[in-house]
Amino acid sequence: MPAVIDIAATQSAIGILSSSWSAWVWVIPGLLVGLFFGAMPGISITMAMAICLPMTLYMEFLPAIIFLTSIYTGAGFGGAVPAILMNIPGTSAAVATTFDGYPMSRQGRHNEALGAGLAASVIGTLASYVLLYLTVVPMAEVVLKMGPLEMLVVAIWGMMLLGSLTGDSMARGLLAGTFGVLLGTVGMNTAGYIRGTMGIPWLLDGISPIPAMMGLLAASQLFILINTRYLVENDAGRSISLAKILRGVRFSLGYPGVILRGSVIGIGIGAVPGVGASIANLLSYAETKRTSPDPNSFGKGNPKGVVASESANSSSEGGSMATLFALGIPGGSATAILLAAFAMHNIVGGPQFISERMDVVYAIIISNFAQAILLFFVGIAFVYCAAYIVRVPMRFLIPVVLVVATFGSYAIEGNSAGPIILWVFSIIGWAMVRYDYPVAATVVGLLLGRLLENNAINTYQISGGDAAYILERPAAIAVLILMVLSFGVTAWSQHRRQKRKLSEQAAAP
């Protein structure tokens, strides 16, 4: 195995960065572009990076990559802003942020939620790049061992989240989740079978998840709020306060365990090609809820839910960069844009790049430390301005958000499919919320359905239906053991807590 840290390359990287102003000048514009695009519903990180990609053609390689990674870092947190303030997960990576972020906003704790989310994002990004700095080469070797079976186990782990999203009625919650999983499998599957498209050509690729999520979570919520004056009903609660945003930051810092767990999940999942931040935030949320002493407070405005989600989705950036640098494989669409930028400068990622240009790799990693720190200051100013949304009367906010969401859903594929999906799912979502079905469970099912089916089919094809195949996959066994251990430890601690509570009740006079 190659050396973990190359000291000479690190010194050379510091030399490159300290001698070149052009590497730094693009960081703040990149962060601002990322924050703005990330906060716009439907405008993905990929789209923001793709729009700016041609500009990088006229830059040197290092400033170009630093500019694009700044956009990546900014957009990673930008998605949390509409998720917290309007229940719109601008990207699938911010789904779990809505679970507690939006209830916090409705309670007038929007400042704290934004501050907590920002701090978790900053620390998550920092942690992921520190880990990337330490393990860029060995991590890539681990990623190569991840096959369909391992991915299937990861997807099943994600599905376990459904159990904690059921709300008051377990049956309704499970039905909502099952409905979501089936919706996620509509279209042509990996084996070429076409189901549930009703003859509509644009359903061949399945139900586009972002418009469906925006409809289920946000548009449905806007219909319900039609008779509400403001997002925050209490007049005093509509304040915009830097002190409260900083209180949210301090809250995040008080839960290093939640951030660390989120970061580790984010880096691990982010490094796996094709999975990334959309699963990482759900897993981190589920694990934090499961291990919390007050799991019932989640989904009702517990800031730990925001911290768990944001630390995971931001840290997945570092994970996907590991695969890009070491293997030349993009972990997701955003890193695919980075790979295109590599190609534009005649550079090919992979083992040869790592061995020959380790100083450049380290320079990019070190500049990302600075990006994460700068994100904190730029992000504070950004969320301070964005929080003014709570002062806009709902009679203006409802049509405006519906129109912006429609434009965003059109922007995904450039046809009416997105807006129509948004509309249909807004009505389904409204009906589900009205009759106490947890729409979050449907969203999780929708996100995981295709991943689950594709990997189940691939595993079946490879194994020929032989269950003993799992014994040949140590990585899958390791993930499975980790999952079982996680559930086992939680069940044991819950059992102990309950036993203690019962004995205390029995001892009471």
Added chain:
Amino acid sequence: MRRSLGFIEVDWGHLLLLLFIGGWILAYLIDTRATSLSVHNLLLVQPTAIIGLILCLIVLPQCFRRAGPARAAASPEGLVTDRRRELGELGKIALLATAFGAFVTSLETVGFDVACWLFTAIGLYICGERRLWLIGLFTTIFTVLLIYGYRAMIPFPFPLSVL
């Protein structure tokens, strides 16, 4: 949306939603089986759909509930007022949802600018804004900013009629 049926109250709205979900799951299962009976086609969909249908049957009794003594004791005037308020709110939501549906389906035919202007104006009115001058002014500024903003940001062209 509850109706008393003798001693049993039926939550018709919930029943309708459950029938929609159950009906869609059943139709999807039939369509999947009609496509192919191969394991590669049914591996996830068939067991999940069967579980979904069983869950629908488990939830079904929750749409019916025995009318309690509190309901019987409630004054008819109070019930009528509640009912009117609920219907008023549902009517507003139905209007907004219909306008939203018309907006998303007409985007490419009437142009994004006209559709956006019309829906925002109608939406503002449905949501309670009654100052027509403000609706006109706000809607125009918002439409212009949105169209030019999105045109600069997204890589796809979108049909316009005026701008």
